[in-house]
Amino acid sequence: MVGELVPILVLLAVAVVIVAGIIGLTHLFGPKHPDPVKLSPYESGMEPVGEARTRFSIRFYIIAMLFVLFDIEVVFFYPWAVVFKKLLSMGSFILIEMLVFVGLLLVGYLYAWKKGALEWD
C-alpha cells in the first residue's frame, strides 16, 4: 500500500523542483524598476478607488455552505458505488438503500431550491 505511493512522492519532488525553479528563475532574470504607480492596484489605469477588502455578496457564502453539504453527500456515494455490483447479487437491498439516500438528499435540495438559496439574483 505504501509502496504504491512512492511514485507519487517522486512526482511530487519533481513538481516542486519545477514550480520552485520557474518562480525562482523569473525572480533572478527579470529587471526590477519598481515605482509607486506601477505597484498600485490595477484599476484600468485610473487612480484606485477605495480598498479591495470590501464586503461581497452573501451568495458566495451560501454557495460555499451548500457545497460543503452536497460534497459530503457525494463522498458518501463513493464507497456505496464501489460495492454496488457485488451486493447487487444479494438482492435489491443496496438499490433501495440508495433510493432512500437520494430521496433524502433531494428533500434537502428541494428545500434549498424553494427557499431561494440557488437563485443568484
Added chain:
Amino acid sequence: MDLSLPVIHIQSIYPQMILVLFAIIVVILPLFVHNLKRELLALISVVGLVLAYFSLINLWGQNLTGFNGMIVGDNFSIAFSIIFLVGAFLAVLLSLNTVENEYLNYSDFYSMLLFALVGLLMMVSSTNLLVIFIGLEILSISLYVLAGIRKMRVDSIEASLKYFLLGAFATGFLLYGIALLYGASGSIDLVEIGKYIQANGFSGTFILAGAAMLLIGLSFKAAFVPFHMWTPDVYQGAPTPVTAFMSAGVKGAALAVLLRFVWTIAPLSKADWTIAIWIIAFLTMTVGNVVAIAQSNVKRMLAYSSIAHAGYLLVGVLAGSQLGQASIMYYLLVYTMMNLGAFGVISYLGNSNKQENLNLRDYRGLGFKHPFAGLAMAIFMFSLAGVPPTGGFVGKFYLFNSAIQAGYLWLVIFGVMNSVISAYYYLRVVVNLYMHEPEKEVAVPKASLGLSFALLIAMVAVLQMGIMSSSYFEFFRQAVIAMP
C-alpha cells in the same frame, strides 16, 4: 472480499423513521402549499407524534436489537422515548399561543422540534457510542436552530449563539472521551467496553480520562454544575416552548446515556468515581437552588430550578440500582409535566414579544384575574417544590429512597435541605399570584385552546402521579436495564 448483509430488524427504528418522515412533511409541505396555518402544521406534527407513540408501544417488551447491535430497542429506551414524546407533544401545544406568534417560520419550528426528538430517541436507543453521538448531534443542531428561531430578537440570537458555542465545546469533550475509550478498549460499544473493564478493571489513563471526558460532555448537555453556565441565558432567550422542551428532553437523554454508561461500564459499587458524581450532584442541587432565590425573572428562576432538578436526578444515578433507574424515569416524567406546565403558564401570561411579562412583579394578583392559569401555576410550583399531594413529592421520595438504600444518607439530607430552600422561591410565585395587589395593568390576551389543553393535561398528570403513583412506578420498574 466477503460481503454479507447485517441483520437489520428495521422495525426497531420505526419510531425514528416516522418522526423523520413527518419532520420532512412539515418542512416541505409549506414550500408547495402557501399560507398554511400553524395550527395545521402543529396538527401534522401531533399526528406524527401519535404514530411514533404507537410504534413505540408496539416495541415494548420485544427487546429488539437492530442494525447489528447498533440500535437497542429495550424497555429502557422505550420508556425514555415515551417521556420525550410527551414532552414534545406539550411543546407543540405550547407553541400555539399568541405570544409565540413572532417566529420566523413555523414549518421550520415544528420540523426542528421533531428532528430534536429523533435525536433524543437515537441517543437513548443505542449502546453504541457513535450512534449516541450522532443522536446527540441531531438533537443539538436542531436545538441551536430552535433557540434562535425568534430571529428578530437579540436575546434569542444570543441564546442560540451561546448554546451553539458551548455545545460545540462540550461535543468536543464527548467525542474525545469516546476516542479515548475506543483507544483503550478497542470498541465503541458500551457493552464491549464494559466487558473490557470487567476484565481489566476500571483503571488505566485512557479509560479514566475517557470516562471523565464523557462525563464532562454529558454534564454540559444536562447542565450539571460546574458546567451549567450557559443554562440561564439560553433558557431565558429561547422561545418558551423550546426552553420547556429543552429542559426536560436534553436532561433526560443525557441522564439515560449516563445511566447506560454507569450501568454497563462501571457498576458504581466497584468504581472510584462515585465520589465525582456525589460532588457533582451536591453542587448541582445547591448552586441551582441558592442562585434561583436571587432571580426576579420567572424564566431565569425556572432555569436555575431546572439545574437544581438535574441534581436531584443525579442522586438516582448515584444509587446505582434498578430502583434508582425507575425513580429517575418516574421523576423525569413528573418533571416534564410540571416544568412544561410552568413554562406553559409563562407563555399563557405573556402578551407579545415586546411584553412577555416575565418579571415576578407582573404576576401580582393574576391568580384572581386568571383563575385557571393561577391554579395551574400554583399546582406546578407546589409540585416543583415537592409538596405532598403532587407528583413532585412522590418522585423526590422515590429518588431519595433509592439513594438511602444505596447508603448515601448525607447526600439525601443535603437534598432534603435543598428542597426546603427551593420551597422559598417556588412559593414566592404563588404568594405573588394570590397575596399581592396588582401593581400595574397587565394585558393578557386570550389563551389558545391548545395551550389550555396542555395546561389541563399537565395539571391532571401531576396530580394523578402524586395520588396514584404506584401504577406509573410499576410501569417504569419494567423498563430498567437488566443486571449485566
Added chain:
Amino acid sequence: MEQAGYAFVDILIVLAKVIVVIGINLLMVMILTLGERRIAGFIQDRYGPNRVGPQGMLQPVADGVKFFFKEEVIPSKAEKVIYVLAPALVLGPALLTFAVIPFGGPLSVVGKEIQLQIAELNVGILYIFALLSLSVYGLVLGGWASNSKYPLMGGLRSAAQMVSYEISMGLAVIGIIMITGSLRLSDVVMHQNELLFGFLPHWNIFLQPLGFIIFIVAAYAETNRVPFDLPEAEPELVGGYHTEYSSMKFASFMMGEYIALITSSALMTTLYFGGWDFPYVDESSLGIWGVLLSIIAFAVKTGFFLFLYLWVRWTLPRFRYDQLMGLGWKVMIPLALFNIIITGVVMSLL
C-alpha cells in the same frame, strides 16, 4: 514486484516515467498555446502567429523566454507570501494529477512488467478529484492576495463556480464506478477493453451517455474554459484572478490551466472512451507493437478532446454568471442524480 520494497531499478523506472510524463505535459502546453492562437486564426479567417520559425512553430519558445525576462511586479498592497505561493498552488497540483492516468497498455521488458502509468493507486479517481479541488485554492488565494478589486471578484467567482460544478462532476463519475466496481483507473480501462453486443467497443460512453455529457460540461467549468470562463472574463474583469500577475508567475497560472486541460481530456478518454484501448484489436497479443498502438490510441483520443476544447473556445459565447450557477445547481445536479438512479435500476434489472 518480486520482493517487498523498491529496488534501485524500480526507482529508475519511476523516475523515467515521471520525467517522460512531465516532459510531454510541458511540451503539450507549448503546443497548446500555439495551437490555440493558430486555431483562433483559422476559425476567425485570419493568420495566427506565423513569423517565429516555420509556421510560427517556435513562438511558444519565444514566449517562454520572454516571460522569464519580464519584470516581476508584486503590488505594494499585496500579501507577499500568498501572492507568490498562489501560482505554485495552481501549477503544482496540475502537474501531480496526471500520475494515476494509464497512458498505454502494460509493457514487458526483459521479464519485467511495467505499467504505463506513474502510480497505480487503488483510489485513483478519488486522488484525481482531490487534486482537482486543490487548484481552486490557488485561484482564490491569488485573487485575494493581490488586494485589488478585479482579482478578488475573479477569485470569488472561480471558487463558487468550481465548487458548484465539482458536485455534479463527482456525481457523474459515480455511474462509472458502479459499472466498474473499482476506483482504480487501470481497472476502469481494462473493463472497457472488450466488445459490447459484439460490435461496439465496450466504452463507457455507450453505457453512460448522460454521465458523459454531465462530466464534460462540468470539466469545462472546472477548467474555467469558454463557455464558463467567467473568472477571467476580459470584458468584465480585465483578467480575473491573475490581473495583477506578471512574468513567469502569470505564466504559471496559464500553464496550470493548460495542464488541467490535458488532464481532463485524458480523464475523459480514460473514463468514457476506453483509455488506451484501440477497438477491435487485442493489444496484449501484439507485444511491443501493441503497446505502441495503445499509446497512439490514447494520444489520438486525448488530442481530439484537446482540440474540442479549443474549438469550443472560439465558437461559443460566454454564459452570464447567474445562468452559470443556475445551470450548475438546478440542471446538472438533478441530472447527475437521475443518472445514478437510472444506472442503478438498469443494473439491477439486467
